[in-house]
Amino acid sequence: MQYDEKRLTRIVATDCGSTTTKAILIEWIDGEFRQTIRGEAPTTVEAPLNDVTKGVINATQELEELARLKYHNPNIKFMENGEFVIPRKGDVGVDAYVSTSSAGGGLQMMVTGVVASMTGESAERAALGAGAIVMDLIASNDKRMNHEKIERIRELRPDMILMAGGEDGGTVKHVVEMAELVASADPKPRLGSGYKLPVIYAGNKDAREEIIKTLGEKVDLIITDNIRPKLEIENLLPAREKIHNLFMEHVMKQAPGYNKLMEWTVGPEHEQVPIMPTPAAVGNIMQAIAKEENIEVVGVDIGGATTDIFSVFTKDFIFNRTVSANLGLSYSISNVLASAGLENIMRWVPFDINESELRNMIKNKMIRPTTIPSLLEELVLEQAIAKEALRLAFEQHKSFASSLKGMQKQRDISEAFSQSVSGETIVNMMTLDLLVGSGGVLSHAPRRNQTVMMLIDAFLPEGITRLSVDSIFMMPHLGVLSEISTKAATEVFRKDCMIYLGTCVAPVGKGKIGKPALYAKLELPDGSVFEEDIPFGEMRLIPCEIGQVAKATLKTHSGLILDADRKKELTVDLHGGKVGIVLDTRGRKPFVLPADKNERISALKKWMKVLNAYPEHILS
Amino acid sequence: MGQAYSAGLTVTDNTILRKERILPLKGQVLVKKGDKVKAEDVVAETLLPGKVIPFNLANKLGVTPQQLVNYIKIKPGDKITQKTVLAETKGLFGLGIMKTEILSPIEGEVENISSVTGQILLREPRIPVQVKAFIDGLVTDVIEEEGVIIENKSAYIQGIFGLGGETFGELKMIAESPDDELDVAKIDASCAGKIIVAGAFAPYHAIDIARKNGVKAIITGGIDDQDIKKLLGYDIGVAITGHENIGITIVCTEGFGRINMAQKTFNLLKHFEGYKTSIHGRTQIRAGVIRPEIIIPLQFEEQELVAKEVSMPILEIGTVIRIIRQPHFGHIAKVTALPEELTKVESETLVRVLEAEFENGTKIIVPRANVEVIES
Numbered sequence: 001m002q003y004d005e006k007r008l009t010r011i012v013a014t015d016c017g018s019t020t021t022k023a024i025l026i027e028w029i030d031g032e033f034r035q036t037i038r039g040e041a042p043t044t045v046e047a048p049l050n051d052v053t054k055g056v057i058n059a060t061q062e063l064e065e066l067a068r069l070k071y072h073n074p075n076i077k078f079m080e081n082g083e084f085v086i087p088r089k090g091d092v093g094v095d096a097y098v099s100t101s102s103a104g105g106g107l108q109m110m111v112t113g114v115v116a117s118m119t120g121e122s123a124e125r126a127a128l129g130a131g132a133i134v135m136d137l138i139a140s141n142d143k144r145m146n147h148e149k150i151e152r153i154r155e156l157r158p159d160m161i162l163m164a165g166g167e168d169g170g171t172v173k174h175v176v177e178m179a180e181l182v183a184s185a186d187p188k189p190r191l192g193s194g195y196k197l198p199v200i201y202a203g204n205k206d207a208r209e210e211i212i213k214t215l216g217e218k219v220d221l222i223i224t225d226n227i228r229p230k231l232e233i234e235n236l237l238p239a240r241e242k243i244h245n246l247f248m249e250h251v252m253k254q255a256p257g258y259n260k261l262m263e264w265t266v267g268p269e270h271e272q273v274p275i276m277p278t279p280a281a282v283g284n285i286m287q288a289i290a291k292e293e294n295i296e297v298v299g300v301d302i303g304g305a306t307t308d309i310f311s312v313f314t315k316d317f318i319f320n321r322t323v324s325a326n327l328g329l330s331y332s333i334s335n336v337l338a339s340a341g342l343e344n345i346m347r348w349v350p351f352d353i354n355e356s357e358l359r360n361m362i363k364n365k366m367i368r369p370t371t372i373p374s375l376l377e378e379l380v381l382e383q384a385i386a387k388e389a390l391r392l393a394f395e396q397h398k399s400f401a402s403s404l405k406g407m408q409k410q411r412d413i414s415e416a417f418s419q420s421v422s423g424e425t426i427v428n429m430m431t432l433d434l435l436v437g438s439g440g441v442l443s444h445a446p447r448r449n450q451t452v453m454m455l456i457d458a459f460l461p462e463g464i465t466r467l468s469v470d471s472i473f474m475m476p477h478l479g480v481l482s483e484i485s486t487k488a489a490t491e492v493f494r495k496d497c498m499i500y501l502g503t504c505v506a507p508v509g510k511g512k513i514g515k516p517a518l519y520a521k522l523e524l525p526d527g528s529v530f531e532e533d534i535p536f537g538e539m540r541l542i543p544c545e546i547g548q549v550a551k552a553t554l555k556t557h558s559g560l561i562l563d564a565d566r567k568k569e570l571t572v573d574l575h576g577g578k579v580g581i582v583l584d585t586r587g588r589k590p591f592v593l594p595a596d597k598n599e600r601i602s603a604l605k606k607w608m609k610v611l612n613a614y615p616e617h618i619l620s
Numbered sequence: 621m622g623q624a625y626s627a628g629l630t631v632t633d634n635t636i637l638r639k640e641r642i643l644p645l646k647g648q649v650l651v652k653k654g655d656k657v658k659a660e661d662v663v664a665e666t667l668l669p670g671k672v673i674p675f676n677l678a679n680k681l682g683v684t685p686q687q688l689v690n691y692i693k694i695k696p697g698d699k700i701t702q703k704t705v706l707a708e709t710k711g712l713f714g715l716g717i718m719k720t721e722i723l724s725p726i727e728g729e730v731e732n733i734s735s736v737t738g739q740i741l742l743r744e745p746r747i748p749v750q751v752k753a754f755i756d757g758l759v760t761d762v763i764e765e766e767g768v769i770i771e772n773k774s775a776y777i778q779g780i781f782g783l784g785g786e787t788f789g790e791l792k793m794i795a796e797s798p799d800d801e802l803d804v805a806k807i808d809a810s811c812a813g814k815i816i817v818a819g820a821f822a823p824y825h826a827i828d829i830a831r832k833n834g835v836k837a838i839i840t841g842g843i844d845d846q847d848i849k850k851l852l853g854y855d856i857g858v859a860i861t862g863h864e865n866i867g868i869t870i871v872c873t874e875g876f877g878r879i880n881m882a883q884k885t886f887n888l889l890k891h892f893e894g895y896k897t898s899i900h901g902r903t904q905i906r907a908g909v910i911r912p913e914i915i916i917p918l919q920f921e922e923q924e925l926v927a928k929e930v931s932m933p934i935l936e937i938g939t940v941i942r943i944i945r946q947p948h949f950g951h952i953a954k955v956t957a958l959p960e961e962l963t964k965v966e967s968e969t970l971v972r973v974l975e976a977e978f979e980n981g982t983k984i985i986v987p988r989a990n991v992e993v994i995e996s
């Protein structure tokens with residue numbers, strides 16, 4: 001059911017994250033839907049409160065208080081007696097309450113397949129696309145002994161299992177063997193012991209009867225269409241839908257307080273609006289942007305516990321999502337240090353710091369995840385760690401977002417020359433049009449210039465790429481809001497959520513520090529002209545407002561290229577943004593920072609000054 | 621005002637505790653409702669199913685999975701030893717000449733036989749598992765075949781981070797003040813079997829000596845990240861701990877680095893020196909947070925076992941808070957104002973803040989997210 005402003009004038013949407021519950025207020029004001037107020041409170045899925053709705057109440061209370069201040073109206077209230085008043089009656093109540101959630105560790109799944117790189121990866125893609133964290137992929141050919149696989153299934157305790165394997169009409173033996181392993185492991189669900197573990201079977205349809213025989217009594221078996229009916233066809237939607245349904249029916253009901261929360265999320269007619277896993281809601285938004293604008297998009301949502309990367313590439317809008325379950329900036333911050341190494345974090349820090357102090361600071365953030373950096377030095381360090389978390393998550397995404405593996409592909413002569421092979425990544429930074437950042441460290445950076453710096457340093461965009469950010473982290477909210485009002489979601493997305501930061505121009509190739517790298521002439525809308533032959537190893541920031549366009553003439557030197565056609569000269573329109581247009585001649589493929597510490601610190605300071613990323617005193 | 625701050629860790633000299641002691645699988649409960657138990661008593665036990673060993677019998681026999689049924693000598697549920705014949709061929713002309721016998725590779729039982737894959741699943745003998753009471757107390761409920769609820773009155777301290785599993789012993793103060801470092805010279809044979817209390821810091825060499833002297837657990841304000849790496853042999857990525865096998869349990873009350881133990885925590889531990897104490901380092905800072913616990917059981921009457929309703933402590937003017945991030949990490953202050961509008965702090969972050977005053981009268985402004993409320 002879809003509603004417009006006649007029934008929706010005030011909506012509260014929350015995202016119950018693993019660290020904080022973020023609430024936003026959306027209102028119909030002066031003939032348009034706008035996001036007006038934001039509040040947050042710690043998520044309350046832990047003892048002693050053990051009830052997610054407490055965090056929702058706290059975050060909503062903050063919304064109420066700020067609304068009373070904003071509108072100078074002490075009578076505004078959204079809840080009464082600890083529950084939402086729906087529909088709104090004057091100052092009291094709201095017309096709908098919707099929510100996404102990744103609290104309680106989100107949706108945790110295990111997937112099985114026959115060949116790890118084929119049906120196994122397809123199953124993983126289906127699970128990830130539905131917003132799950134994949135705890136393990138177990139495949140017939142994954143080199144573990146069968147008894148090890150059984151032990152693994154038993155110890156994991158996922159929320160559900162997705163089983164795939166075999167083409168329709170192909171051999172049934174391997175997929176039945178996998179079912180036997182699952183049956184003998186007799187896996188128990190992670191939350192609650194009063195129900196059977198849901199297992200979705202989306203493999204060879206000829207094996208269904210045997211699968212039912214093997215697993216039917218031990219688990220809650222759900223059969224759906226094969227996700228890989230033929231080697232060259234991937235059919236992920238039916239499995240994804242089943243995952244969504246089960247997530248609501250089983251997993252959510254077990255998490256502390258969710259039964260109550262599920263009753264709360266209703267539209268104006270008191271009809272249920274299902275709680276959506278946060279990444280599924282963000283994924284919906286990313287796909288909508290790519291299709292509507294007909295562009296290639298990479299999006300990132302960096303949270304406290306996990307980092308999600310979304311990409312939509314090629315003319316077929318192939319959507320991929322990966323979740324790096326242990327890369328994040330609070331709960332998982334220590335794992336970023338362990339995975340990236342101290343050296344990689346320190347390479348982004350423009351000052352010296354005692355190693356043991358830094359390590360202890362990171363661990364303290366891990367054990368007190370809701371704290372925020374109050375000192376500038378700590379902010380710089382957190383943003384350095386964020387760059388590494390984003391870089392690592394993107395590396396994982398690139399290797400996962402690939403064309404289908406194992407296919408015999410008919411090639412024409414041009415493809416043979418370009419050496420395109422099955423299984424190669426479809427993420428091409430040179431053709432990428434838009435990079436979207438979301439999540440606390442990107443959305444709430446005190447300066448948007450810091451967001452630009454983090455996105456560029458972590459993702460290393462190539463050629464010409466627009467950059468944007470989710471203004472205050474509301475993509476999940478809008479993703480679920482679109483279920484009852486596409487109109488409200490779209491309007492708020494354009495006006496309040498998506499903030500264009502600017503465009504990054506980064507020639508690809510090697511150069512020598514100080515030698516000419518890029519000639520750029522930018523004619524700006526105010527009539528001024530920027531013109532410079534920029535040496536290699538530099539950055540420039542040219543202010544150009546949101547909605548404005550600079551006419552640019554770009555010419556590279558010494559083998560550097562500007563686009564996928566390897567052009568060295570371009571005349572293009574560059575879009576402005578909140579920060580402006582960044583010309584980055586630090587090189588790509590490879591991107592190298594000075595090895596010597598003093599040289600590196602001085603280069604970092606120079607670039608950070610150019611980008612106006614931090615106050616002068618910390619960069620002098 | 622919205623509660624954009626953390627509920628502090630619990631530190632109390634008197635609370636009613638309720639602990640579920642549940643088996644990982646259904647089994648037998650060994651005590652009954654109303655029984656008084658000691659921490660070391662076994663309250664429930666079960667037999668965990670043994671490891672499953674898949675075994676491709678059809679392949680071994682050289683027949684197709686469908687033919688297997690003609691040769692098999694066992695059925696699901698059968699007990700087996702390494703002498704049990706799982707299947708045999710009839711031999712040449714059905715006369716037993718050159719027949720093939722396949723013996724079981726393990727002792728245990730037959731779990732499953734598949735005519736699709738030709739695989740049989742054998743299960744090793746069951747493994748006994750026992751659950752101890754962990755705290756002295758009263759069995760107030762029995763969950764049939766699963767475990768028990770034990771309640772007691774205790775002094776209770778939640779740690780922020782820990783290592784190592786459940787243990788119990790007598791509490792012994794080593795530190796004389798909350799800013800002391802664990803003194804190696806004071807750790808000797810008299811500490812064996814005890815839970816010792818350091819002040820602000822327990823360095824690696826002191827932990828190691830405590831371990832060698834048979835100390836069961838250390839309670840400390842802070843610990844160094846690199847010392848933990850030395851103890852474990854690896855860096856902790858995500859804080860899910862409690863399973864470490866390092867021969868000692870460690871509970872940090874404040875955090876990483878050298879941080880004075882909160883005065884209230886220190887005083888409480890000092891007050892109960894010599895008491896039998898239960899402790900574990902289990903920490904899970906994600907998805908259903910678990911914090912380490914220090915439990916000092918007290919004398920009680922059964923009618924006292926009424927748990928107070930849990931509520932979030934209130935942040936208001938006059939509330940005593942502890943700062944949980946730099947600057948002033950670990951310091952105690954009293955709230956003097958709670959401005960509603962967002963305020964820019966040194967990092968230029970716009971946040972909700974509070975104004976507070978230290979005991980010496982110094983005033984500070986601090987993000988609400990960086991404090992925890994100390995319950996009075």
